[in-house]
Amino acid sequence: xxxxxxxxxxxxxxxxxxxxxxxxxxxxxxxxxxxxxxxxxxxxxxxxxxxxxxxxxxxxxxxxxxxxxxxxxxxxxxxxxxxxxxxxxxxxxxxxxxxxxxxxxxxxxxxxxxxxxxxxxxxxxxxxxxxxxxxxxxxxxxxxxxxxxxxxxxxxxxxxxxxxxxxxxxxxxxxxxxxxxxxxxxxxxxxxxxxxxxxxxxxxxxxxxxxxxxxxxxxxxxxxxxxxxxxxxxxxxxxxxxxxxxxxxxxxxxxxxxxxxxxxxxxxxxxxxxxxxxxxxxxxxxxxxxxxxxxxxxxxxxxxxxxxxxxxxxxxxxxxxxxxxxxxxxxxxxxxxxxxxxxxxxxxxxxxxxxxxxxxxxxxxxxxxxxxxxxxxxxxxxxxxxxxxxxxxxxxxxxxxxxxx
Numbered sequence: 001x002x003x004x005x006x007x008x009x010x011x012x013x014x015x016x017x018x019x020x021x022x023x024x025x026x027x028x029x030x031x032x033x034x035x036x037x038x039x040x041x042x043x044x045x046x047x048x049x050x051x052x053x054x055x056x057x058x059x060x061x062x063x064x065x066x067x068x069x070x071x072x073x074x075x076x077x078x079x080x081x082x083x084x085x086x087x088x089x090x091x092x093x094x095x096x097x098x099x100x101x102x103x104x105x106x107x108x109x110x111x112x113x114x115x116x117x118x119x120x121x122x123x124x125x126x127x128x129x130x131x132x133x134x135x136x137x138x139x140x141x142x143x144x145x146x147x148x149x150x151x152x153x154x155x156x157x158x159x160x161x162x163x164x165x166x167x168x169x170x171x172x173x174x175x176x177x178x179x180x181x182x183x184x185x186x187x188x189x190x191x192x193x194x195x196x197x198x199x200x201x202x203x204x205x206x207x208x209x210x211x212x213x214x215x216x217x218x219x220x221x222x223x224x225x226x227x228x229x230x231x232x233x234x235x236x237x238x239x240x241x242x243x244x245x246x247x248x249x250x251x252x253x254x255x256x257x258x259x260x261x262x263x264x265x266x267x268x269x270x271x272x273x274x275x276x277x278x279x280x281x282x283x284x285x286x287x288x289x290x291x292x293x294x295x296x297x298x299x300x301x302x303x304x305x306x307x308x309x310x311x312x313x314x315x316x317x318x319x320x321x322x323x324x325x326x327x328x329x330x331x332x333x334x335x336x337x338x339x340x341x342x343x344x345x346x347x348x349x350x351x352x353x354x355x356x357x358x359x360x361x362x363x364x365x366x367x368x369x370x371x372x373x374x375x376x377x378x379x380x381x382x383x384x385x386x387x388x389x390x391x392x393x394x395x396x397x398x399x400x401x402x403x404x405x
Contacts, residue, residue, distance in 0.1 A: 006090040007098050010081045016373030017347050020092065020336070020366040021078045022357060025055040025064045025120070029236075029246060033123040035157045035223040042359035046071065053359075054125075059336025059368050059394060060118035061093035065232040067249075075232070077118075077336075080362060092368065104334045105371030108396055117314040119227040119336065119394040121157065127164040128219045129246050130194050130238035134254055135213040138269050139233045141256045149228035150286070150308035151219070152208035152316065156340040156390060162221025163242065166200040167209070169217050169284070170275040177267050184237060184263045187251050191240035201281065208286040210310035214271025225338075227314045227394045235266065286310060288318065289402055301325025302380075306402055307392070315400035321382040321389040330377040331369075332399040339365040342389035345381040347373070351389070 001009070010018050024038065028051035032043045036056050043052045050069055057064070057075050064075030077092040092115070101109040108116070122128075136146035151167075171180075175197045186192040195218060201209075203222045211217055216237060236250040252260045259265040277283060288305035290297070297303050301322050308316035319337075321327060321344065343352040352364050369378065382389045 001088050003090050003094055004098055006079070006081055006088045007095045009088070010079050010090070010095070011099070011102075011370065013081060014367075015348050016370040017349060017378070018079045018092075018095070018368040018370070019349065019364070020059070020368055021080050021089070022361070022363055022366065023057040023060055023075065023077050024053045024359060025057055025075050026050045026053045026066070027055065028066070029129065029244065029250070030054040031125040033125045033162050033221060033223055035159065036121045036123045037354060037357050039356055039358045045359040054123045056121045056123075058119040058338050058366060059092065059115065060120075061091075061096055061115045062118050062230040062232060077368075079368070087362070101371070103370050104396070107398060108333065108371070112396075114230070115396065116230050117227060117394065117396050118230055119225060119316065119338075119392075122219060122224045122226055123157070124219075124221055125162050126221050126242040126244075127167070129236045129241035130168055130198065130216055130218040131234050131236045132216050132269060133211075133213045133231075134233045134235070134269055135271070139213075139231065139254065142233070142254045144233045144254060145229060145231040146213045147229050147231040147233050148210075148212045148311050148313055149226050150208060150210045150311060150314065150316070152225045152286075152307045152318075152392070153203055153205045153222045154225055154318075154340055154392065155205045157223040158205045161203075164221045165203045167203055167218060167220040168195045168198040168200050169209070169211070170199070170215055170277065170280050171197050172199055173276060173278060175276070177272070180270065181263050181267050184251070184266050187239040188248055192238065194238050206288065208307055210284050210286060210308070212271070212274060212311065214269065215274050216270065225316070225392055227308050227316045229313045235269070237266070284310070291317065298322065300327055302327045302329070304329070306400070309400055309402050312397050312400075314397065315395045317393045317395075319391050319393060321380050323382055323384050323386055323388060326379065326381040328377040328379050331374040331393070331395070333395060334369060334371040334374055335393045335395045335399075336368045337366070337391050337393045339389065339391045342382060342384060342387045344383055344389050345379070347378050
């Protein structure tokens with residue numbers, strides 16, 4: 001079956017809602033937190049040299065950038081079409097290229113010529129090293145896009161907080177560019193202690209943060225849902241994190257070859273105004289915002305809240321279908337979703353939350369909703385009398401009416 005035929009069959013089979021396969025991504029500098037439902041035997045399924053699998057990517061048309069050992073299609077979501085015992089697969093990025101506005105909406109296609117975001121679960125036992133994502137200007141120098149990202153900490157995947165449920169964000173007041181340069185020069189001489197220049201914030205399940213590019217951060221060890229722009233640019237500015245040595249090549253990742261060794265360049269990548277913001281938490285913390293009156297929604301059998309809403313490049317909602325509820329939910333544009341709790345119906349699909357997933361196993365917990373299906377509205381039914389259905393929905397630009405600057 002051709003790629004076009006698989007795409008058309010998928011759209012017909014799901015009535016505009018595409019079923020996706022799990023997309024697992026390892027990181028060589030991470031230790032898995034083991035909260036993303038992957039089977040215990042499979043966290044190193046790609047080999048110890050690739051590191052542990054501590055990320056699951058959602059609705060991704062963005063390849064992972066994991067160096068020379070990166071496997072084919074790593075990080076890319078795939079659509080699955082099953083016909084009896086036969087299964088056909090096609091990459092979501094190929095479906096977007098072929099279906100264009102029919103899948104993601106004409107406005108989004110015309111503006112971006114692709115699906116411009118993705119989301120993921122980041123699931124690390126400890127905190128990540130203090131690092132930075134480049135803005136559009138600096139990312140363009142290595143033919144990439146800048147990367148803002150957002151965090152939400154779902155209670156369903158945080159049965160434990162890991163080793164360090166705190167995140168270092170930004171820099172303390174008064175930190176100078178010279179101090180920063182001095183820490184970077186010390187990168188290969190042991191622990192450069194760069195987080196001495198920052199401050200850690202406690203992470204609370206059911207809340208989130210927005211992190212524009214150019215902000216230094218060391219994400220803590222809560223399992224994190226991360227909507228973000230379609231990019232995988234970063235550079236690690238911390239040399240030793242929780243007794244794990246960071247390779248020097250990650251300090252210079254996504255630096256033009258002509259600038260490798262130029263520590264002033266690394267200093268310039270930093271957005272100094274944002275990092276030194278004295279009201280950092282007020283300007284970047286996100287508590288959930290109900291999309292409508294809570295009591296009215298509950299009476300109708302559901303609750304829906306904006307959970308990521310401070311960046312125009314993406315947004316996210318948490319949707320809960322209460323036990324016994326049947327509702328029709330309309331949205332302003334295409335989106336991907338991951339089901340975190342419960343089972344029931346999503347349009348024509350049976351949805352369920354697996355307790356354990358083998359590497360390579362198919363599931364019924366991740367979908368991509370076309371623009372037309374989202375705008376017309378999807379019927380959702382929860383047959384359980386006790387357990388809610390909870391899902392997270394990730395959107396591209398242009399659908400968030402509560403955008404906070």
